[in-house]
Amino acid sequence: MGVAAPTVLQPRAEPAVAPASAYHQVVTWGAAPQKMTNTFNTQTFRMIVKTSVAGNNVQIRLSNAFGTRAITFGSAYLGRQGSGATVASGSNRQLRFGGSRSVVVPPGSSVLSDPLSGTVAANTKLAVSLHVVGNAGQVTGHAVASQVSYVSSVGDYAARSDGAQFTPTPNWFFLDGVVVTTSSTIGTVVCLGDSITDGTRSSQNLNRRYPDYLATRLQQQHSTRYAGVANVGISSNRLTGDGTGVSGLARFDRDVLAQPGVDTLVFMQGINDIRLDVATRPEQLTAAYRQIVARAHAHGIKVIGGTLMPFYGDKFYTEERERLRQQVNQWIRSSNAFDAVVDFDKATRDPIFPKRLRPSYDSGDRIHPSDAGYQVMANAIDLSQFR
Structure with a gap:
C-alpha cells in the first residue's frame, strides 16, 4: 500500500459509539482581536498559528469586531505550514461556512466555519489562508503576533500551496480562534x-x-x-x-x-x-x-x-x-x-x-x-x- 499524502486532519480517533455528550468544543489556538491601522483590498492572508491541543472537526473563527463595514471572505483554506509561506503538499483543504465557500461578516461580528472531519494533532503549525474580496475597510487583527504570517499581492491565492505571491507580516489578521471537538x-x-x-x-x-x-x-x-x-x-x-x-x-x-x-x-x-x-x-x-x-x-x-x-x-x-x-x-x-x-x-x-x-x-x-x-x-x- 502506498503512503498517503500528508494532511492536517487524520481519520477520527475516538470510538464512533461514544455518546455526543462525551465531546465538546475547546480552543486549540486563540488571540485577542484589536483595531488595526492597515488597509487592504482584494488580497489573500496566510495566517500561521500553532495548535495547543489535539481534536476533531477543526473550525476557524473570523473576526470583524472592529470593522466599519461588512467583510466578504471569498474563500478560506486550512493546511499545515510548510516552509515560510508555503503549505505542506496535499494538506490544504477548503473551509465552508453554512455550506458555502464564501461568507459575509457584518461589522462588530464574528463567524465560525463549518467543521472539517478528521483529527488535528497538538503542536501543529497551521496555515490558514483567507481571501478578502474588495476593500476591507477598518481591519481587525492582532498586532504583536511574535509569529511571521503572510499577505499576498492582489488576488485569491488561498487554494495554492506555494508562497510566491506572499510577503511577510508581523501581525495576524481576521483570524482570532481555532476550535476543535475533543x-x-x-x-x-x-x-x-x-x-x-x-x-x-x-x-x-x-x-x-x-x-x-x-x-x-x-x-x-x-x-x-x-x-x-x-x-x-x-x-x-x-x-x-x-x-x-x-x-x-x-x-x-x-x-x-x-x-x-x-x-x-x-x-x-x-x-x-x-x-x-x-x-x-x-x-x-x-x-x-x-x-x-x-x-x-x-x-x-x-x-x-x-x-x-x-x-x-x-x-x-x-x-x-x-x-x-x-x-x-x-x-x-x-x-x-x-x-x-x-x-x-x-x-x-x-x-x-x-x-x-x-x-x-x-x-x-x-x-x-x-x-x-x-x-x-x-x-x-x-x-x-x-x-
Missing part, C-alpha cells in the same frame, strides 16, 4: 493580560510566550488535566482604562466568556494601569479584580490570579508606582479573592534586588521577560490546579 474531560484555559501575556520580545516564530510553555507543560504532565490554551493578551493593554485595545474589563465577555469550553482563567493585568497612572490607588485595581472574578464565577470559570512583575529600570518606573505594585501584590496574595494565586513576581524577581527582574529573565527592556523568563512564569503555575 473529550469533555478537556477544557480551555484562557490567559488574559497585557504584553507580558502576549509574549512581547519572545523569540519570533518559536512560540515561547508563557501561555505556550504552559500548554506544553499541560501536555507533558499526565497527572494533570490536559487543556487547550487561548492567549488573549494585548500589548500595552490596561485593565481599567482603554489604551491599546479596549480595557480588560470591557473586552472580558468577548475575549474570555465567549471562548468555547473555557473553564479556567489565568489572569495577570494592571502593571500598565500603574505605569501610566490610570490607577493611583490599590482600590482601583482590586475592585476591578473582584469584578473579573465575579464575572468568571458567574459562568463557572475558575480564576488563577497572577502577581504583577517587577519593572525597575523601565522608563515609567518611580518609587511611588513601585509601592503601589507592592500593595496590589500583597492584596492578590492575601485576599483569597482568587481560586488560586501564581506568584509571577516571586518567580521572576532578582533575589539580590527584588524591585527588578532577575537579569537572566529580562529581555533587556526591564519589563518584558526573556524566553527563559517566560518559561519560569509557566513553571511557577501549580499544575495541580488544572486537575
Whole structure:
C-alpha cells in the first residue's frame, strides 16, 4: 500500500459509539482581536498559528469586531505550514461556512466555519489562508503576533500551496480562534493580560510566550488535566482604562466568556494601569479584580490570579508606582479573592534586588521577560490546579 499524502486532519480517533455528550468544543489556538491601522483590498492572508491541543472537526473563527463595514471572505483554506509561506503538499483543504465557500461578516461580528472531519494533532503549525474580496475597510487583527504570517499581492491565492505571491507580516489578521471537538474531560484555559501575556520580545516564530510553555507543560504532565490554551493578551493593554485595545474589563465577555469550553482563567493585568497612572490607588485595581472574578464565577470559570512583575529600570518606573505594585501584590496574595494565586513576581524577581527582574529573565527592556523568563512564569503555575 502506498503512503498517503500528508494532511492536517487524520481519520477520527475516538470510538464512533461514544455518546455526543462525551465531546465538546475547546480552543486549540486563540488571540485577542484589536483595531488595526492597515488597509487592504482584494488580497489573500496566510495566517500561521500553532495548535495547543489535539481534536476533531477543526473550525476557524473570523473576526470583524472592529470593522466599519461588512467583510466578504471569498474563500478560506486550512493546511499545515510548510516552509515560510508555503503549505505542506496535499494538506490544504477548503473551509465552508453554512455550506458555502464564501461568507459575509457584518461589522462588530464574528463567524465560525463549518467543521472539517478528521483529527488535528497538538503542536501543529497551521496555515490558514483567507481571501478578502474588495476593500476591507477598518481591519481587525492582532498586532504583536511574535509569529511571521503572510499577505499576498492582489488576488485569491488561498487554494495554492506555494508562497510566491506572499510577503511577510508581523501581525495576524481576521483570524482570532481555532476550535476543535475533543473529550469533555478537556477544557480551555484562557490567559488574559497585557504584553507580558502576549509574549512581547519572545523569540519570533518559536512560540515561547508563557501561555505556550504552559500548554506544553499541560501536555507533558499526565497527572494533570490536559487543556487547550487561548492567549488573549494585548500589548500595552490596561485593565481599567482603554489604551491599546479596549480595557480588560470591557473586552472580558468577548475575549474570555465567549471562548468555547473555557473553564479556567489565568489572569495577570494592571502593571500598565500603574505605569501610566490610570490607577493611583490599590482600590482601583482590586475592585476591578473582584469584578473579573465575579464575572468568571458567574459562568463557572475558575480564576488563577497572577502577581504583577517587577519593572525597575523601565522608563515609567518611580518609587511611588513601585509601592503601589507592592500593595496590589500583597492584596492578590492575601485576599483569597482568587481560586488560586501564581506568584509571577516571586518567580521572576532578582533575589539580590527584588524591585527588578532577575537579569537572566529580562529581555533587556526591564519589563518584558526573556524566553527563559517566560518559561519560569509557566513553571511557577501549580499544575495541580488544572486537575
